[in-house]
Amino acid sequence: MKKVFALVDCNNFYVSCERLFRPALNGQPVVVLSNNDGCVIARSNEAKALGIPMGEPFFKIRAFARRQNVHVLSSNYALYGDLSGRVMDVLHQMEAGVEVYSIDEAFLSLPAARGWDRLSYVAEIRERIRKHVGIPVSIGIGPTKTLAKIAGRVAKKEGRYQGVFDLADNGQVDAVLQQTGVNDVWGIGRRFTEKLNRRGIRNAFELKQANEAWVRNHLTVVGARIVMELNGISCLPLEKIPSSKKSIVTSRSFGQPVTALDDLRDAVITFASRAAVKLREQMLEAGALHVFLATNDFGAPAASYANGQTVTMAHSTSNTPLLISMALQCLKSLYRPGYRYQKAGVMLSGLVSQGYRQQSLFFPTTEENRSLMTALDRINSKWGQDTIQYGMTGMQKPWEARQSHRSQAYTTDWHDLPVVNAS
DNA sequence: TCTGGGGTCCTAGGACCC
C-alpha cells in the first residue's frame, strides 16, 4: 500500500517544556541557553519576534534581553528528555510506524489512499499530545520526508492552518516550494546554500528543477537525493528501529579557562566515566578511545592549540578504570603547558554489542569486573550521577559549566516535584 | 570576560596489496 510521511514537530520544544511547569511564562519572551549558558538554543515566538537569532552567543544579547524582560533559562535536559519520551509514547499508542527522529521530532507513515480525512486524523494526534502531555506540536504531511518537513514549516508558520498542513496531493506543492528558501530545505546548510545561490538557485522550486549532474557533482549524492525527494520520489525510508550507535561522545566547554594538568585530568576522568556509563546503558563495548582538547577558537591564533589522540584497543571493553587509564595516557601526550584550555572531551568508537566480542584467551572478561560496573551504575542511577565516583577525581571542579538560570527537574527528581497548594 | 553538545554520512587521498 502506498504511504505518505507525516512529520510531528514540537513547537519551540525546550521553551514549551519550561512553560508547562511555569505557566507564567506563557505569552512572555523566553529563551533557553545551551550548556555553559553559551548560546541561545530555543526561543519562544515572542523572543523570535524580538529578533533574537537562533544560536546567538548569549553575552551579545544579555543587555538587550534584560531591557526587553526576556526570561532566560539554562537548559534542563533531564526535563526535556522525560517530556520527549511522553510525546513519543502518545505517538506509539496511536501508530505502528513511528520513527523517533530527534528529541522533538518524529516521522510517521500513513496510508496514502484517498477517501479518508488525513488532516482530521493528524489534528486528532495533535490534540491528544496537547491534552496528555501539554506540548504544542505542528504536523506536516508529504509524499517524501523532505516534503513533509516543508509541510511542517507551513503548518507551524501559517496560523490559519492550525498546526496541520498536507502537501501530499493538494496541487500546491510548487507554489509552496517557490516560497521556501533553499536554505530552509532539510539537508541544505550554509555551504550548500552559498553554492546554490552562486548558481542562481534561491528557492526550493528552483532546486527541484536543478540540473542533476551539476547537483551530483557539487552537492554529492546527498544533494541529489534531496532533489529527488523534492520531486516526490522517496529516497529516505522510515526507520522504525533506531540503528545502534557508532560513536559516543562526552565533552564540555569549561566554565572558566583551565590551565593546570590536574584539572584537565579531573575533567577527562569524568568524561571517560560518563561515556563508559552511556556505553553500558546501551550494552556496548568500545574498540577505540579518542581524547581531544582545545583552547578558545575565538582567541588570538598564537594562544590557540587544539589536538586529539586516538588509542585502538586490542580488545573491546566497557570497563571504566581501563577506559580512564587510556584516556589519561592520551591526555598526557596531548597536554602542552601555558595554554588556556576551553574544552575537552572523550569519544568512544568501534562499538560492538557486549555479547559479540570474542573471548580472548589472554584477557578474559572477569565476572567480578562486570558486576562491579553494574553495581556502580545502579547506585549512581538511583542516587544521582557521581554519588560514587573514581577516587582520582577532585571535589573542586573549576572546569564545570556555568548554569545560572537552571530550572528544576520537575519530573525526574523527587525533590523537585511541583507542589500544588489547595486553598 | 562570556560563542553547546552529540551525532551521521560522504569523499578524497594515502597506504598497501597483487
Next chain:
DNA sequence: TCTGGGGTCCTAGGACCC
C-alpha cells in the same frame, strides 16, 4: 627521460542535522 593498473581499506575533513 622513461616510472602499470586495479582494487581495498582506513582516516581526516567537510557538510549536515537537531
